[in-house]
Amino acid sequence: MKNKISKLVFLIILMFATYHLLNAQNDNLKKYQKLLKAKITEKLNISDSLADKYFEFFNQSRDGIKKLNKEKIEIIQSIEDNPESSDISTKIDRLLEIDQLIENSKKEYFNNLKTIFSPSQIAKSIVFQKNLRQFLRKEIKKKSNNRD
Amino acid sequence: MDKNSSKLSYHIPDYINGNINDKEIISAIENEININPEFKKIYENFRNTFNFIHSANVSEPPDHYFNTILPRINSRIHTRSNLGFSLISFLRNIRSHWKYLIPALPVILILLIYRISFYKITNIADSSENFSNKNTENGVIMNKDMNDNSHVNESEDIVQRDNDQLNSEINTFNTLKSKKVKNNEQNKFYNIEENIIENSEETDFFSKDEEELNNLENEFLDLNEESQIEILNNLKNEKL
Numbered sequence: 001m002k003n004k005i006s007k008l009v010f011l012i013i014l015m016f017a018t019y020h021l022l023n024a025q026n027d028n029l030k031k032y033q034k035l036l037k038a039k040i041t042e043k044l045n046i047s048d049s050l051a052d053k054y055f056e057f058f059n060q061s062r063d064g065i066k067k068l069n070k071e072k073i074e075i076i077q078s079i080e081d082n083p084e085s086s087d088i089s090t091k092i093d094r095l096l097e098i099d100q101l102i103e104n105s106k107k108e109y110f111n112n113l114k115t116i117f118s119p120s121q122i123a124k125s126i127v128f129q130k131n132l133r134q135f136l137r138k139e140i141k142k143k144s145n146n147r148d
Numbered sequence: 149m150d151k152n153s154s155k156l157s158y159h160i161p162d163y164i165n166g167n168i169n170d171k172e173i174i175s176a177i178e179n180e181i182n183i184n185p186e187f188k189k190i191y192e193n194f195r196n197t198f199n200f201i202h203s204a205n206v207s208e209p210p211d212h213y214f215n216t217i218l219p220r221i222n223s224r225i226h227t228r229s230n231l232g233f234s235l236i237s238f239l240r241n242i243r244s245h246w247k248y249l250i251p252a253l254p255v256i257l258i259l260l261i262y263r264i265s266f267y268k269i270t271n272i273a274d275s276s277e278n279f280s281n282k283n284t285e286n287g288v289i290m291n292k293d294m295n296d297n298s299h300v301n302e303s304e305d306i307v308q309r310d311n312d313q314l315n316s317e318i319n320t321f322n323t324l325k326s327k328k329v330k331n332n333e334q335n336k337f338y339n340i341e342e343n344i345i346e347n348s349e350e351t352d353f354f355s356k357d358e359e360e361l362n363n364l365e366n367e368f369l370d371l372n373e374e375s376q377i378e379i380l381n382n383l384k385n386e387k388l
Contacts, residue, residue: 028380039388
């Protein structure tokens with residue numbers, strides 16, 4: 001009986017450790033998102049609700065472009081694998097079409113931003129995204145170098 | 149000690165206890181004792197030991213010893229089973245835990261993989277939904293400069309110019325790559341390549357690959373917790 005209890009305790013500890021590991025990661029993601037929101041709010045001098053709207057537009061655009069890019073990669077792969085295929089022309093046309101759709105998605109994103117931001121705020125948001133990418137690139141590179 | 153003495157020394161215990169009937173061996177041992185001091189020393193050691201064993205008086209246990217023996221055995225068994233809870237005993241019996249751990253591990257691993265991938269794919273992307281759900285009451289807020297399209301066009305022009313610059317640099321890079329550079333010029337080539345990549349990072353006012361931020365965020369989540377916290381602290385102090 002006591003032996004069974006000790007085994008149960010062991011399993012509970014194991015599951016608790018796993019849960020803690022997952023939660024730590026989720027916490028950091030939440031902190032990251034919170035931090036981004038605070039930064040954009042400060043940089044653009046906007047309200048919380050506007051910051052929320054901004055991220056909504058940004059993520060919406062990114063998801064759309066992500067799907068299009070995925071399709072583009074698949075088409076490029078199929079062209080590389082079989083350049084002699086009968087529908088190669090259609091595939092090339094679709095590639096060009098996807099590029100156009102990506103451009104449209106960017107335009108739509110900026111049109112959406114125009115409904116909530118002033119032009120200078122839009123410009124600042126672009127600079128913000130650029131700097132954020134650069135910062136993450138630099139930090140991740142640094143961490144990877146440390147790991148190597 | 150010679151071979152003969154060594155052989156005879158095996159008979160010393162029997163000699164002392166009077167278990168030898170062979171008179172030749174007895175006289176050989178007695179003779180050896182008289183002439184060989186080393187042998188004599190061994191003999192005396194044996195004799196003293198046997199004398200001590202015979203003279204030692206082992207006291208018998210008291211009567212109550214047998215009366216309480218059963219409760220004491222039970223008490224010891226109980227103490228041992230209590231030890232089963234201790235860490236040492238737990239570690240000693242770890243093998244028996246594997247039969248519980250092995251079925252639990254795949255479940256935990258699947259949960260782990262599912263949670264991580266689910267979080268990466270949906271949570272970052274879906275944060276927009278969270279933002280919008282929370283703030284639907286605010287609706288779309290029109291900004292005071294909304295109608296001032298000239299400024300917007302201006303910023304778009306800047307972006308377009310940067311994109312053009314990026315494209316021209318990529319073209320330069322491709323041209324350089326297509327030229328077969330000789331071995332002695334390779335280092336120079338790689339320096340140019342590095343510069344172009346760095347410049348392209350500097351000029352990506354719009355990310356060339358719109359998913360880049362998503363990928364960077366995923367890479368961030370792949371780092372260990374310590375690194376993540378360090379990056380978050382740096383981000384806090386960074387002026388973006």
